[in-house]
Amino acid sequence: MSISDLPASPVRLAAGTAGPGQPEPTPELHTLYRDFERESLVPLWTEIGDLMPIHPRPAALPHRWSWASLLPLAQQAGDLVPVGRGGERRAIALANPGLGGAPFATPTLWAAIQYLGPGEVAPVHRHTQHAFRFVVEGEGVWTVVDGDPVAMRRGDLLLTPGWCFHGHHNTSTEPMAWLDGLDIPLVDTLGSAFFEFGPETLEDTSTPAVSRAERLWGHPGLRPVAGPRPRTSSPLSAYRWEHTDAALADQLALEAEGHPGTVEPGHAAVRFTNPTTGGDVLPTIRAEFHRLRAGTVTASRREVGSSVWQVFDGRGTVWTGDREHRVERGDVFVVPSWVPLVLAADEPLDLFRFSDAPVMERLHADRVLVEEPTR
Ligand code: GTQ
Ligand code: FE2
Numbered sequence: 001m002s003i004s005d006l007p008a009s010p011v012r013l014a015a016g017t018a019g020p021g022q023p024e025p026t027p028e029l030h031t032l033y034r035d036f037e038r039e040s041l042v043p044l045w046t047e048i049g050d051l052m053p054i055h056p057r058p059a060a061l062p063h064r065w066s067w068a069s070l071l072p073l074a075q076q077a078g079d080l081v082p083v084g085r086g087g088e089r090r091a092i093a094l095a096n097p098g099l100g101g102a103p104f105a106t107p108t109l110w111a112a113i114q115y116l117g118p119g120e121v122a123p124v125h126r127h128t129q130h131a132f133r134f135v136v137e138g139e140g141v142w143t144v145v146d147g148d149p150v151a152m153r154r155g156d157l158l159l160t161p162g163w164c165f166h167g168h169h170n171t172s173t174e175p176m177a178w179l180d181g182l183d184i185p186l187v188d189t190l191g192s193a194f195f196e197f198g199p200e201t202l203e204d205t206s207t208p209a210v211s212r213a214e215r216l217w218g219h220p221g222l223r224p225v226a227g228p229r230p231r232t233s234s235p236l237s238a239y240r241w242e243h244t245d246a247a248l249a250d251q252l253a254l255e256a257e258g259h260p261g262t263v264e265p266g267h268a269a270v271r272f273t274n275p276t277t278g279g280d281v282l283p284t285i286r287a288e289f290h291r292l293r294a295g296t297v298t299a300s301r302r303e304v305g306s307s308v309w310q311v312f313d314g315r316g317t318v319w320t321g322d323r324e325h326r327v328e329r330g331d332v333f334v335v336p337s338w339v340p341l342v343l344a345a346d347e348p349l350d351l352f353r354f355s356d357a358p359v360m361e362r363l364h365a366d367r368v369l370v371e372e373p374t375r
Contacts, residue, residue, distance in 0.1 A: 021045060056304060056338035060106050061098035062320030067136070067311075067330020074115040074177050083116065085123050085197070090115050091180055094308075096334060102185070105334050106306030108356040109285070110184035115177045116141055116170040124167035124198030130233065130282040131160040131182040134352050136312060136330050140172025145237045147203040150211040152178060155241025155312065157272055157352075159281055161233030165198045171207050179310055179332065181354045183284040213237040217275050234274035234281040244270060248291040248350075266296030266345075279358070286357040292316070292345035300371040302340045307355040309333050314349035318342070340371070 018024050022045065036043060044051070074092060083090045091112040093103035105111040114133070116122060124144070133143060139153040146164045160166045170176055187193045216224055217236040220243075251261050251268035263269045272287040273279065280286045289312075292298070300319075309318075315328045319342040320335050327333065335341045343349070360366040 021048075058107065058306070058336040058338065059098045059100075060096045060104075060306060060334065060336040062323050062334060062336060062339055063094075063097055064318070064325040064327065064331060064333040065094050067328075067332070070113045070332070071177060071330070074113045075175070078115045078117050078175055083120055083122050085200070088125060089122050089180075094332060094334075096336075098336070104185040105308050106185065106336060106356070107189070108183060108186040108306060108359060109308055109354065110180070110182040111308045111332060111334075112180040112182075113177055114168075114180050115175060116168055117175045118170055118173050120170050121202065122168040123200070124165050124202060125196065126163050126165045126198060127195040128162045128192055129182045129184050129187045130162045130284050131166075131180060132282065132285065132287065132354070133158040133160070134179045134181065134287075134310065134354075136179065136310060136352075138174065138176040138178070140174055141168055141170045141176045141178070142207055143168045144202050144204055145211075145213070148212045148237065149204050149206055149208055150213070150237050151207070151209060152176070153241065155244060157239040157244075157281075157287055159234055159237045159239075161282060163194075165203075167198065167202050169202060169205065179352075181285060181287075181308065183282075183356070186284055186356065186359065211238055214240075223275050230277045231274065232277075232283045234272075234276070236275055236281075239272050239281075239287075244289050248289060252291065252293060263290075264299055266293035267291075267298055267343075282358070284356065284359050286355045288353045288355075290343075290351045290353060292343060292349040292351075294345055294347050294349075296349075297344045298342055300340045300342045302338050302369045303355075303357075303360075304337055304365050304367045305356045305360040306337050307335045307341075307353055309335065309351050309353045312350040312352050315346045316349040317344040317346070319344075 023029055077090055077092060081090055091114040093110060093112045094105045095103050096105055133152060135152050135154050135156050137154055141152045142149045143152060143158055143166055145160055145166050150158055152158055213236055247270045248268045255262045269288055269290045272281045274281050311327045311329055311331045313329055318325045318327050318333055321339045325333060
């Protein structure tokens with residue numbers, strides 16, 4: 001029996017046989033443990049294996065949601081559930097099956113599919129939770145961030161940092177669905193949630209192709225001289241697909257020309273950055289884009305902290321621990337802390353990823369273990 005297999009309940013423990021480091025069960029011990037319970041006390045020696053494991057043992061499980069299942073359900077919600085003040089958003093959370101029914105993808109990250117029909121408006125509000133949207137297909141929605149209308153199109157990453165007012169509206173004749181990522185579970189654990197309703201109507205209903213934030217902050221390698229103070233969240237509210245795509249294509253092309261820059265052979269990756277710091281786009285969330293050449297199998301990689309991935313294009317196979325999933329466009333999968341991940345591309349494979357890495361780094365809890373491919 002390993003230390004982490006010890007039974008959890010002190011009372012149960014006192015009734016059974018003693019495990020390693022545990023006292024012999026006696027009626028007196030049983031009474032002591034019952035008295036602990038009555039006084040809201042828990043002895044460490046019965047919990048040590050769960051609370052202080054040899055390595056992370058997350059409750060969250062590796063899991064895959066297929067876009068082919070998510071989208072029709074979001075469409076049905078579009079038919080049956082109105083969007084407006086009070087409910088605020090027609091967002092359906094991906095609930096990790098290991099987290100007891102909580103609407104959390106991981107212990108720190110929220111992931112949801114949000115759906116907005118033609119002409120619909122999701123009202124303005126703000127909250128301390130940091131948020132982004134990632135678009136796997138469609139267009140026609142503008143998210144208005146602190147009064148600045150930001151177009152949402154396939155491949156774009158759009159930011160809504162904490163305490164920025166935001167509302168969304170669909171100006172097209174087609175419905176649109178996208179992926180939301182927020183730090184709701186972390187904020188819930190920390191007890192740091194505040195929320196405020198905004199004005200009843202959007203501040204600006206214009207539909208510019210380029211937001212004001214991009215005009216100020218979206219020029220490569222350049223920042224305005226005025227207002228140069230570092231900000232913990234990126235002031236650039238849109239990261240456009242054309243730039244991401246070009247960066248990934250160049251990374252792979254350079255590799256083919258014999259110049260380094262990829263993560264590993266056939267695996268290009270970029271991180272979205274805050275132009276005021278060079279760091280992550282949000283204080284609690286890291287966002288990346290990965291591109292695998294057809295035939296690439298990655299090294300096995302385990303990291304402290306959890307990630308959510310969405311396939312943007314292509315098909316492949318994902319191994320999370322000993323689970324294997326076939327994935328294709330739109331599919332979302334979760335990699336809990338310290339679970340080894342291997343990706344294999346059957347055809348060119350593009351993936352968006354977000355994680356709680358900035359939190360782990362701030363806590364000096366970040367660790368990575370890379371093992372060469374065995375498959
Ligand atoms: O679009 O503002 O998925 O506030 C969860 C909370 C989306 C949003 C979510 C939110 C939003
Ligand atoms: Fe929100």
